Amino acid sequence: xxxxxxxxxxxxxxxxxxxxxxxxxxxxxxxxxxxxxxxxxxxxxxxxxxxxxxxxxxxxxxxxxxxxxxxxxxxxxxxxxxxxxxxxxxxxxxxxxxxxxxxxxxxxxxxxxxxxxxxxxxxxxxxxxxxxxxxxxxxxxxxxxxxxx
Numbered sequence: 001x002x003x004x005x006x007x008x009x010x011x012x013x014x015x016x017x018x019x020x021x022x023x024x025x026x027x028x029x030x031x032x033x034x035x036x037x038x039x040x041x042x043x044x045x046x047x048x049x050x051x052x053x054x055x056x057x058x059x060x061x062x063x064x065x066x067x068x069x070x071x072x073x074x075x076x077x078x079x080x081x082x083x084x085x086x087x088x089x090x091x092x093x094x095x096x097x098x099x100x101x102x103x104x105x106x107x108x109x110x111x112x113x114x115x116x117x118x119x120x121x122x123x124x125x126x127x128x129x130x131x132x133x134x135x136x137x138x139x140x141x142x143x144x145x146x147x148x149x
């Protein structure tokens with residue numbers, strides 16, 4: 001499966017765009033649309049940042065498809081999974097109660113675990129809480145309409 005263009009736009013709208021790298025209060029450095037910086041990077045245009053985001057999302061898609069092992073799921077579920085995994089990382093996603101419940105077919109229980117991922121290093125992140133609320137609405141209602149913050 002592939003992420004929908006609607007979800008790609010949601011991720012773009014809900015992640016801070018920056019031309020230059022910046023470091024969060026948690027010590028993580030980002031650039032573009034929250035691309036984690038592991039080495040020095042030049043200033044980015046929006047076009048280059050979007051291309052970088054598409055590469056990052058492709059990695060997330062491939063990982064989730066591997067985890068799903070060919071299982072057919074609704075597009076909105078896949079999109080919400082991609083949004084969550086993009087923010088928390090593939091390993092955390094794989095080990096999450098959300099994914100464990102989803103694999104067992106406990107879809108409502110899985111949905112209730114999305115909002116749990118609103119914390120970074122045990123501190124509530126309002127940005128993460130906002131994005132998890134959007135992921136929850138996409139997962140439960142296929143509602144991609146968001147209000148910009």
